[in-house]
Amino acid sequence: MHLRKETIAIQEELGEYCRTGEERELPGITPGRIHHYRRLISNVVHDTLRTAYPITVAALGESQWEQLVQDFFTEGIPQTPQVWKLPFEFYQYHAGSESGNRMDLPFLDDLLYFEWMEIEIHTMPDRPFPEFVSEGDLFQNTLAFNPEYEILKLEYPVHTHPVREAIQMKGDHFALLYRLPESGNVQFLGLSALNAYIITRLQEEKVPLNEIKNEFARVAGIESGRYLDDALEKYLGDLLERKMILGFIKE
Amino acid sequence: MKGKAGMVGLGLRRDIAEEILDNKILTPDFLEFAPENWMGMGGAWLKVMERAVDQYPITCHGLSLSLGSPEELDWEFISELKGFLDANKVAIYSEHLSYTKSRNAHLYDLLPIPFRQDAIDHVVDRIRRVQDKLERPLAIENVSYYTPVAAEMTEIEFVNEIVDRANCKLLLDVNNVYVNAFNHSYDAKEFIGKLPLDRVVYIHMAGHEQVEPDLIIDTHGQPIIDPVYELFEWTIQKMDPVPVLLERDYNFEDLEQIQGELTQIKSILKRHWEVNHASA
Numbered sequence: 041m042h043l044r045k046e047t048i049a050i051q052e053e054l055g056e057y058c059r060t061g062e063e064r065e066l067p068g069i070t071p072g073r074i075h076h077y078r079r080l081i082s083n084v085v086h087d088t089l090r091t092a093y094p095i096t097v098a099a100l101g102e103s104q105w106e107q108l109v110q111d112f113f114t115e116g117i118p119q120t121p122q123v124w125k126l127p128f129e130f131y132q133y134h135a136g137s138e139s140g141n142r143m144d145l146p147f148l149d150d151l152l153y154f155e156w157m158e159i160e161i162h163t164m165p166d167r168p169f170p171e172f173v174s175e176g177d178l179f180q181n182t183l184a185f186n187p188e189y190e191i192l193k194l195e196y197p198v199h200t201h202p203v204r205e206a207i208q209m210k211g212d213h214f215a216l217l218y219r220l221p222e223s224g225n226v227q228f229l230g231l232s233a234l235n236a237y238i239i240t241r242l243q244e245e246k247v248p249l250n251e252i253k254n255e256f257a258r259v260a261g262i263e264s265g266r267y268l269d270d271a272l273e274k275y276l277g278d279l280l281e282r283k284m285i286l287g288f289i290k291e
Numbered sequence: 292m293k294g295k296a297g298m299v300g301l302g303l304r305r306d307i308a309e310e311i312l313d314n315k316i317l318t319p320d321f322l323e324f325a326p327e328n329w330m331g332m333g334g335a336w337l338k339v340m341e342r343a344v345d346q347y348p349i350t351c352h353g354l355s356l357s358l359g360s361p362e363e364l365d366w367e368f369i370s371e372l373k374g375f376l377d378a379n380k381v382a383i384y385s386e387h388l389s390y391t392k393s394r395n396a397h398l399y400d401l402l403p404i405p406f407r408q409d410a411i412d413h414v415v416d417r418i419r420r421v422q423d424k425l426e427r428p429l430a431i432e433n434v435s436y437y438t439p440v441a442a443e444m445t446e447i448e449f450v451n452e453i454v455d456r457a458n459c460k461l462l463l464d465v466n467n468v469y470v471n472a473f474n475h476s477y478d479a480k481e482f483i484g485k486l487p488l489d490r491v492v493y494i495h496m497a498g499h500e501q502v503e504p505d506l507i508i509d510t511h512g513q514p515i516i517d518p519v520y521e522l523f524e525w526t527i528q529k530m531d532p533v534p535v536l537l538e539r540d541y542n543f544e545d546l547e548q549i550q551g552e553l554t555q556i557k558s559i560l561k562r563h564w565e566v567n568h569a570s571a
Contacts, residue, residue, distance in 0.1 A: 041361075041413070042409050042412035042413040042416060043361055043409050043410065043412075043413045044407075044409045047361075047405055047407055047409050047410055047441070048361040050405055050440060050441045051359070051360070051361055051390065051393060051402070051404075051405065051440075052361070052393055052394050054393070054402055054440060055392075055393020055394060055396070055398060055402065056393070056394070058393075058398055058400075058402070059393075059396065059398070066440055066441070067440075067441045068439055068440060068441045068442050069438045069439065069440055070437070070438040070439070070475075073437045073438040073506060074437075074438055076437050076502075076506075076508060077400065077402060077437070080400045080508075081398050081399060081400045084399040084400060085399065088399075116396075117394075117395060117396040118396050118397040118398075118399075119395075119396075119397065120397065121327055121354075121355035121365060121368050121397060122327045122328070122330065122331070122355070123327065123328075123354075123397075123399045124328065126399075162334055162335070163331075163332050163333065163334060163336060164332075164333055164334070165331060165332070165333040165337075166333035166334065166337060167333075188333075188334075219334055223335065224334035224335025224336075224338065225335075
């Protein structure tokens, strides 16, 4: 280390001033100018987070939102060199410090998580696509799922309801987020627990629906038969239309 | 890229990416990425980046290396960066002579390094190690600053010793020289005259905003003003041809105006560099 302790201390004092706004002793500065650094850094952080979390901003209102940002700006230690990933660290910081409970916003973690995951799915590295054909049978052929998806488990259905309603609906809720192959746009769907399970199992097993549908009947507590087949056909046919299912694995 | 006189580029910002790639109004000769804004991306943005790499020569201008920070360099990030630079056939990689990280927290803006001997020793060592890891020269940019902090020497002494001892290249930001000369009351031409111009591999031009009677902020959001064009024209007559980039980070409403700036920079280059080449 070539730096003197004094130089390190000066550099860190400037950094701390920028994050906290607390006046620091900084030698040799031009009076009245140092605040511009804090302002510029604050603008980057505020703009990045506001852009990433429009639903949270609207749901909380300015005062509570600003409190969240200020707490993070002052106390958080951003680790990512890529500022577009900062919203994820913002989510992690508030989930870790239980801000939602402290501020009587029990849905906060879910809302931040859902909004971040929209960004994550949109920007994440490409995943390998299966070889598939568009013609096939939903029951007899192995379904080719769009690999660029995540299923989120949430306590509050913030993806389908305004927060004032979602807050009354604590339970197990599932959201499917996936990226459209051509445009890269992110789509999302609310799922029942059973529908989330069906996607997960079909993806894991990579077998035709006929080979596994009895398991779904057991999980759902219903008889395997026409009713189940109709429900599966409707659900999976809808996913096919929505391009969450691309087609059928090429054999 | 160095041999191609008169190349004028533009930063690839997401707001104008489609516009640039479709070549409707904006017609730069090359594009500059901030690697941090594009590394590790897939989906639609990866497609945009791949189109850009297919269509244009590429330079990269880093944001988060934090050459002046006390803490250790982020070698995981630098490894990833190397992969990105290699994969995208990047002709020039530049970074700021500043620090963006303090007490292990990224701050996402450029803080001024104290102009001190120990800071020079520290930065020289770090530039050398980064160059070794990346297996390419690093061009460091003279940054704009709004106040010195604990300086024990002048800015020009600080910059020149680092460039000399680190054996690195220089990105000369002409607007930053103008901004600093205004903010700290020195002569911009005298400053540039003292720089090792033979080390300059790249030039940045940009607009700025005067926020107080004695203070300019380097915003990259406004058109370039005439005195900066004049300083640019004066400068390029003293050096060999290098690529020139127009930095514009926001205010993209008037693309014709931005294209006008590209054209104006190019016309200045033509007045000097192409004539010099023809007579060489």
